[in-house]
Amino acid sequence: LGGAVMHRKLAPRLAPHPLRYFVVDGLGARWREFVAQLGAALHDDPAAVAAAQRGAVAAFERLLARCDLGLPKAPSGAAPEAAS
Template sequence: MNHHHDTAAEQDVLAALRAATATRHERLDNGLPLAGAQPGLEDYASHLRLVRDWLTPLQAWLAGYADGPAAFLPPRERLALIAADLDEPGMPAPVAPQPAARWPDGASAAYRWGVCYVIEGAQLGGSVLHKRLSERLAPHPLRYLRGDVEGPGPRWRAFMQSLRGAVRTPEEVAEACAGARAAFDSILQLGLRPAS
């Protein structure tokens, strides 16, 4: 039952998510610890701690649901990769996690699709950073930035396909945008590099 208007709606959800988060995305990209001209291991450690403090409560919250994105996306051991990277020789001393944000109980599947759009999208950014930094920060393995052996592309494509199938009505698209904005806001609130 694939009417013509479905295709328009499917394209809309990604366009809507991109538009809803564009300014936050830019602020995040420019403010990340690795955004400086010559990032070092100290910056990578700050980046990992930021992502850890952001992802820890998010993953615990998302784990409480079996529907929506949870039904489509195999879990990823991102926090284990972050912990392993922070344990590498030459990394700065551990810093305790920041107090965790609270995520809404009973959030709609569409809202959670929006949150996962930001989490999954972060992996795409990670692979770009990996290319840029792997020589510079060698011999650190940069496990978190490297991610999957096959790169983030296949998972991202599967994610987009599932998202388009799941988030279709204008109400669902609006919910997804709210979730995506909340996910960006929560990492922005954890504090970024001051704009130089």
């Protein structure tokens, strides 16, 4: 989903270079399938949702650390509020 936004922003500036990396066929359908699988795995269990959020935050913190982008870190254990 973010790739589509990046493609819209970058394509005019980087033409004629191809930006196929950012455009993926069937992305919407795959995203909906991922969300459905995630929901099925978490069974609407608040504790499982919180654990999944912590895991996602930790994964992205590690990714940013490996990239060493110098970006500020989120408070430890911070997770976004669950969407209703």
